[in-house]
Amino acid sequence: MTMEKNEMMERYIYEVVRRVPKKQREEIRLELEELISDMMEQKGAGMEEILTKLGDPREFAQKYSGRHNYLIGPEYYGDYCWMMKVFLISTLAFHLVSIIFQAVFSPGLLLQVSFYVETVFINTLISLTGGFGLLTLMFALFERYNVRVQIKITKEKDWSVEKLKAWTPAKLPPVPDEKARIHRGDCIVGIVFTLLFGLLLIFAPEWFVSINAGNKSWKFVSPFNHGAWNVILPVLVIDVAIELMNEIIKLMTGRYCQKVMISQILSGITEIILSVLLLKVLPFWNPNFVRELEEAFELKITSRTDLLFYWNDGLVSNILLTGIVLITLAEICVTVYKTCRYGD
Incomplete structure (x- = not known):
């Protein structure tokens, strides 16, 4: 040479x-x-x-x-567009219901320009932009780290670029067992519920209220500690993002397999950790909820048989946390069982 x-x-x-x-x-x-x-x-x-x-x-x-140097490549682009449509419809529906909700309880807001600028336009823009960025980031990570069919340059003497690019029927994945399939409808329900519940907690926690309309005036009592919402909000966003990513992975995979099992385990463990952080560490609940409830509804909670009697004793948090842990562990066990029994 x-x-x-x-x-x-x-x-x-x-x-x-x-x-x-x-x-x-x-x-x-x-x-x-x-x-x-x-x-x-x-x-x-x-x-x-x-x-x-x-x-x-x-x-x-x-x-x-x-x-390839794609932000979101052809393999994921169809699912990305479909998920974006689901997100946009869910978000717009959420904000429409929010406007109706506020109009019912505060009709005077409809006559204020600031309501349309700040509450309607800005909040809608923030949620749409944030959701768009979150979904795009998720799919970009899928594109970046997904393990595809790995093609290794061999030392065979008849190696060629054509063979490197060639598709063969051998690359087709096997048809999964009926019991190993993840139905699209279940994933859609999970995604929509996660989106709506997440948007509700993040952008409108005041909706979770007790309402008293005595004397023709509305009184709202929230169980959440809105004074510490700037500390609680990042944890909620992370929790919603992880749960949403898990549902998207199941939707895109369509069957129980090792990838779905690992995603469910990691998502479940994270869900439990964040729930402990929210319910046992951070000031998630309104410490004055019972007193405000008594004042609004003109009642007195003195019976030990009333769950609200133990509001500041941690019992409510313990019950809710126990339920979250049991449901999460059940989901993990079902996923592991179906993956080992029917998946690949």
């Missing part, structure tokens, strides 16, 4: 290996050297012809790694 050909090969190899993970560069460099040498011996072609056949080193490096 002449010095000129050797320099051309080194330039090509350099352009390829600098675009792949550092720990793989030396191995790839050696394989490419051997590949090019074998192609020269077999076909008797010149260096320029061989490198032309291998193609642009940037595209070659992408084929080697199995990834």
